[in-house]
Amino acid sequence: MPSYQAPVRDMRFVINELLELSSHADLPGFESVSPDLVDTLVEEAGKFTSEVLAPLNATGDREGCTRHADGSVTTPAGFKEAYARFREAGWGSISMPAEYGGQGLPHPFAFVVEEFVDSANIGFGLFPFLAVGAVAAIYAAGTEEQKQTYLPRMISGEWLGTMNLTEPHCGTDLGLIRTKAEPLDDGSYAISGTKIFISSGEHDLTENIIHLVLAKTPGAPEGTKGISLFLVPKVLVNADGSLGERNAVSCGSLEEKMGLHGSATCVMNYDGAKGWMVGEENKGLAAMFVMMNAARLGVGIQGLGLAEVAYQNAVAYARERRQGRALTGPAEPDEKADPIIVHPDVRRMLMDAKALTEGLRALALWSGLLVELSHKAKTEEERRAADDLVGLLTPVVKGYTTERAFEITVNMQQVFGGHGYIREWGMEQFVRDARIPMIYEGTNGVQAMDLCGRKLPKHGGRAVQAFFKLVDGEVAAAMDDPQLGDLAARLGKAVGEQKAATMWFLQNAMTNPNNLGAGAFHYMNIMGIVAVGLMWLRMARIAAAKLAEGADDKAFYEAKLTTARYFAERMMPDAGALRRKIEGGAEAMMALPPELFERS
């Protein structure tokens, strides 16, 4: 059975040394952030997730959730107790607004907990983390009464929440939704329709579940301009706050999935359920996007968490399993064979995973810091710059991370050879679980179009130009450094590929927008390489400085330098190939009439 140990040292490195969170102590919410707080939180979260949640991961996958004849759903054995402990420890409310009972800590802290939970037990994690988006939407768009009624109990974890977007005939294209909201005399609405793929739609962890539901009011405009957002509690809340009648919403069935069996993915039936509009009529999609953006970063972190736990188990196996001999001669001549970590191809997979998990972790947490700065930085200019950057990075953190994370879980399974395919080793569960983050909260193709079709051209390319300036500046500053120069030069080359691809879009997408669509996915991956490359340049700079000043933990910093070099030499070359693919354009891609794809 797989094991999990939270990467506490690396997390401390990212928060204290790379992001230097405590240096922002003059911003709201950062006041109490000290390296000591970081250490405590990271240690405790690591302990909780590895001791309480990880042991329920394989069993949760095996058992799954169960729907009963009355529509109720029970979670796998142990989840309920684990959730009670999770709630009690406050792990779900780290970055939630203090005014409604949250801890109000900066987002990177919530991301730490999310990564650890997703590594330990992603099926469990979906129950509390879906509520994060629901809270964000109510907080951003709800009335004061809605906030008072729902937020304190959602933030305390007494109640959980869901997002209801998808219907059987529409997911990406929400303009097609059919769920109806009929206004009632009391100002509420009667919601009717079927929603599918609803994570945590029904379960036994909390007494109440607060559903946020997209629906159309009578006579609403066609398409996405006619969608409103509604709050639909599973159990109605009386004026005194006590629980009242059961609402007309129920779980019609559980989806049978490839993985993520610990999570209850529900078909939800709304049969005239009582709901209240959140935000303005026909502006539901905008309110929902508040949830989506937060959720998208979170989905990137899900991928990261699964890659990390898969990596750890592959390392353990590669150090233990003996097969064959090192190409350079026996590494352990007294044994009948060497541990497989001596084989370069095993190393390749482990180093790819190490370089990416550490780089993607830095990127995700930096994005979390940018979310904070976009709201809280001192000047309007700084806030705008952070907002631009996080807008650009969000589809990359979601799309690039989950693509690479899935590959990592597959490679880590490969390290196990045939044993990787056998359930009891647990590696195949990581692969099955890591498949879904590429799909939900907007498929990675949708992320790529968000990046290239919306974020790139926005404000005349302001965000991406700022990103280029940032990278160029750090490259230039490191270019003459003997330890960083090569890495900087390679990053300069990679960002050059991204600039060339951007220019190519500029020159070719106006005449034919398919040229943009045909290259968007590859562009997202180039930008992922550049963004992670930037993280590695920063991490290498810190490591070199620490080594120069004679820091303890020399081996840790030396490993950072080696891993940075590996990323530059072994992973950055893809940027050039991706640019050339983009320059292939849409012509051959779009030329065939659909019927010629059919076999005969």
Add this chain to the structure above:
Amino acid sequence: MPSYQAPVRDMRFVINELLELSSHADLPGFESVSPDLVDTLVEEAGKFTSEVLAPLNATGDREGCTRHADGSVTTPAGFKEAYARFREAGWGSISMPAEYGGQGLPHPFAFVVEEFVDSANIGFGLFPFLAVGAVAAIYAAGTEEQKQTYLPRMISGEWLGTMNLTEPHCGTDLGLIRTKAEPLDDGSYAISGTKIFISSGEHDLTENIIHLVLAKTPGAPEGTKGISLFLVPKVLVNADGSLGERNAVSCGSLEEKMGLHGSATCVMNYDGAKGWMVGEENKGLAAMFVMMNAARLGVGIQGLGLAEVAYQNAVAYARERRQGRALTGPAEPDEKADPIIVHPDVRRMLMDAKALTEGLRALALWSGLLVELSHKAKTEEERRAADDLVGLLTPVVKGYTTERAFEITVNMQQVFGGHGYIREWGMEQFVRDARIPMIYEGTNGVQAMDLCGRKLPKHGGRAVQAFFKLVDGEVAAAMDDPQLGDLAARLGKAVGEQKAATMWFLQNAMTNPNNLGAGAFHYMNIMGIVAVGLMWLRMARIAAAKLAEGADDKAFYEAKLTTARYFAERMMPDAGALRRKIEGGAEAMMALPPELFERS
């Protein structure tokens, strides 16, 4: 539920137009090969697999195989009847030796059937196809008595066969095996030990199962030089050919796997089972390699088959499912949304799959022809050239095909969005099933080392030099053709990357063999790109000629030209990035001491 239609037209194109099998009619076994025979065989195999086997694929996955208390194993509902029909139609004996009752047709025909079966139901396919390797080994190394006793009934499908290599502590490194073979007075051996991951080790499809088992005789040399091969029937065969006593071999348990549930993957216990040596003592590994080489091409075809069926279902879904609008304006303005095949990113995934499945099919069948020519070509020189080439291509067909095939199944699942993750759509089964071909019959890392460590340097690089000469010649011949020139130029560039990588190995692997190991996997993929590129150049040449001569089926040939262009523009650029990764060398990859991979 997924459907499957055999790609009959494309298969006829490959056999009749690309390989021109009937042009070899002067070689043994090719006498009866005519375009008519090809059409009939392809049509009938297509019909059988889509009508009889495909409907049992999802149910076979759900139900799996069952082991009973007495050690017997039953296959999923319908498999037994389907096998009877499979056997009756002779689908298992296409290319088996005519002297023992096989049909003696050239290997490409067997590959056609294998691809179709693997598309329709790979779990079923493993039962008959494992026997192919066992037959090959007995045919190559067995005594005349062994051949007479076992081959006719294995070839007729009355009995099936297995390969027993892996043990709990060793797979790749067979030198470590512990299974013992004690000589008995009658010339037979008592075999004792445990083998794992044995496909079709026990089942209810046939009365007898012929196990080929690697074991060590007393006092045998250490390592791979002390391994012998034994034939161990499940039921002993009396002198008159009737079945006698049950042998002391049994299935201890079935492995629970990520996929391939229709196949019985057994732990086999040998408790002094009676066996007979096949071939010479301590030369078992060589005899086993006869099986392995055939099996490796077959595993490549498994990947191809799964990619093909996943592709077909994604095409159907992409033409049916409506979401959003074409970037160039509504394609079907009367509908509320366009079919998703209008979206470039969906096209990208479909075109990748189309270009690869068609290219990999050509490559696999060409390799099958080379297997024939290596035995049957008229001159020693031709036979040697074919043998060199197929030796070089075998790890590429196994490794590159299964890598790309898995990616294709993942992308085809992605086309379905969230529905791809749901079991009832069947796409996730293709992904789970396509994962194992990357692992078994030698992991793809082992294939890469076979290619770079053994096949490249053999005879002073004779094979790869011949391959370069072949590609260069076809590139040069097409360079000035207005329709083929760009494709040829791009293939020339890709083979240039392979040459540069080969040269880099030559210059850097002697001083440090890890430089070879660190680049081997990427080299395998470069060679895959070049080999498939060569197939596309040939296919494009034929298509252009057919169009020029005004052939019917114009659309088919035009699609070939477009797809060739797509492969060149969109997939070949990876060769350059892979070469640069190889040139990164082993230093950063091998630098970290193993303990620094651990998290703390």
